[in-house]
Amino acid sequence: MAEAADEAELGLVECRVCFERFGPDGQRRPRNLPCGHVLCRGCVEALGGPERRRLECPFCRRPCDLGETSDCLPLLQLLELLGPGGLNPSALGRAAGGPAPPRLQLSLGGWGSLLNPTGVAACRSSGRLAVAHDGKKRIHVFGPSGSCLQRFGERGDADNDIKYPLGVTVTADGHVVVTDGGDRSVKAFDFDGRGTLAVREGFCLPWGLGATPECDVMVTDAEAGALYRLTADFGKGELKKCQLVRSKLTCPRGVAVCPSSGAVVVIEHLNTKGPSSCSTRLKIFSADMTLIGQMDSFGLNLVFPSKIYTTAVAFDKEGCIVVTDVCSQAVICLGKPEEFPIFNPLVSHGLTYPIGLTYTANNSLVVLDSGDHSVKIYSSA
Template identity: 75%
Template sequence: MAAEDEAELSLLECRVCFEPYGPDGQRRPLNLPCGHVLCRGCVGALAGAERQRLECPFCRRLCGPAETSDCLPLLQLLELLRPAGRGLASALGSSGGAAAAATAGLGLRLCLGGWGSLVNPTGVAACPGSGGLAVAHDGKKRIHVFGPSGFCLRRFGERGDASNDIKYPLDVTVTSDGHVVVTDGGDCSVKAFDSEGRGVLAVREGFCLPWGLDATPRSEVILTDSEAGALYRLAADFQRGELKKCQMIRSQLVRPRAVAVCPTSGAVVVIEHLKARGPSKGSTRVTIFSAEMDLIGQVDSFGLNLVFPSRIYATAVAFDREGVSLLQHHFCIAVAL
């Protein structure tokens, strides 16, 4: 194997234990508050037997194990790019154990661009035409766009830049014509950018807190307003920077956040965050609408807990190409519609 291939494969390993990341157990990647990523096993080992405090091995910032969180974009990308990963391993010409373990993650780890380059990633979206990825996060430049090989193509959305300012990104999607659309919780707006990162449209329309969004095959955008409890459809001519229509299509939802549009049927899935009861951290509800916005069905955490052995708290949703809904929890759950 060439030296450059070995370098790429080394990016697939935890930088402390040099074991490959995985979706479950001790290999699951966790974000530290400083933005660096470690596997769950190393977080536990560094915290010691008392499990009170640990020191980041890269920047020395102290934190507690309870302050860590799942690296959701990495886990989502791991699932999305798994088929592509097998092809990448073949292209590398290796049948060794390291390559086999790395097949699902090669593009992912390169997309992350090293440890700590993304700060609190909040959203990720695939570019329909190029196969690249757009990631929203709290770094200096809020949006990073990666090519299919995992290299960063451009960064934009620096706070304070009048031409493409993004104050606090909550989610991102990419339309079929290549425009990047972001929900900005900082000024409660939806902002669109062209392929070069230039701002072309900003829509406010009286939003209370626009949160999740996803693009339809016709380049319309379905988005949630978490505080208003509503679902909107936004139609625009992004090439000209003109808003055509922003219409509320559902109301009386409970803190809706993540949303996904099925590419085959046009069905819409929304994750609602129900209020906490007692000492519980609350629960979530998966609500499914048809393309005409008729209610198809609902299932909440209690219902999912009857099927799955662990407590389910859904945080994100996406569709694969066959129209199967994928919920993000502590692991990926497939739901056929």
């Protein structure tokens, strides 16, 4: 470990422009350029000139705006581990004693298979994954080994038509439920692709989905600012109740339900202009839909080293809230609702634009990366 630390200090923790050691604060804070090179904040600002608007990477000459740079989270974590004088034994002890980070086990899909994917969900009983995308057949079902078992949801098919899928979940009884932005509906299918239920009335723009342990489905309505609970017999195609459980939400999209406690977390988008100019907010509710916590991008930025723009959320088997962050291209654990928020990056490299997240029954982490049109599965050990 001492040799590894020495090599890290020589090759990683110095700015290659000014050759000063990176630091967690001020002008020495490491910043990512869009091209992938890392400079300290002082050099970034110096290269941007007096107006501090645009700069050119000194290594590859790619131009960018200062607003396109972001904190380099892996380096910040390494600096914490190394400490001001080199290797930090106490930090190393925490790292050695804590859970091992997940490692990439399998990658599915790709450009030739998935087109602009929008959602991913796991069936806890069978291990199958349902992926919603914009290809000819909107839903791909992958088996535990990664093989494609089924494709369905072709647009125009009278029996299983899906016009534009926005979200997907899988109920405990094995039904694939999809929000369709094309006709503003919620549709349910079995794993063979047979449509069993379509709810086409009452929604303005249904978006996110989360299945409860009781086989109910939580649905966000981004345009109406609402959260609904659907109770149905999906096998018989009978809708029993569509209940409004929360209103006056701000453009709610992603939603997740904790399998153990029944807690619900919703992602609100506070502005719709894009990650560069807007922020997101997480609202956490108890099983009886009492608000127990919330935090937006600005508040998280006061606690953590970078702005978090959340695109997807899930609960792990311990009941911790896990989110995707497209600003740092990472997956981050924010802790349990009662301790929210902590900051524990789970995946900090290898992702391009993570927009979907789920866990399998064996606690494998599944990330949907729309940047390279793939599903990436990480083992928990």
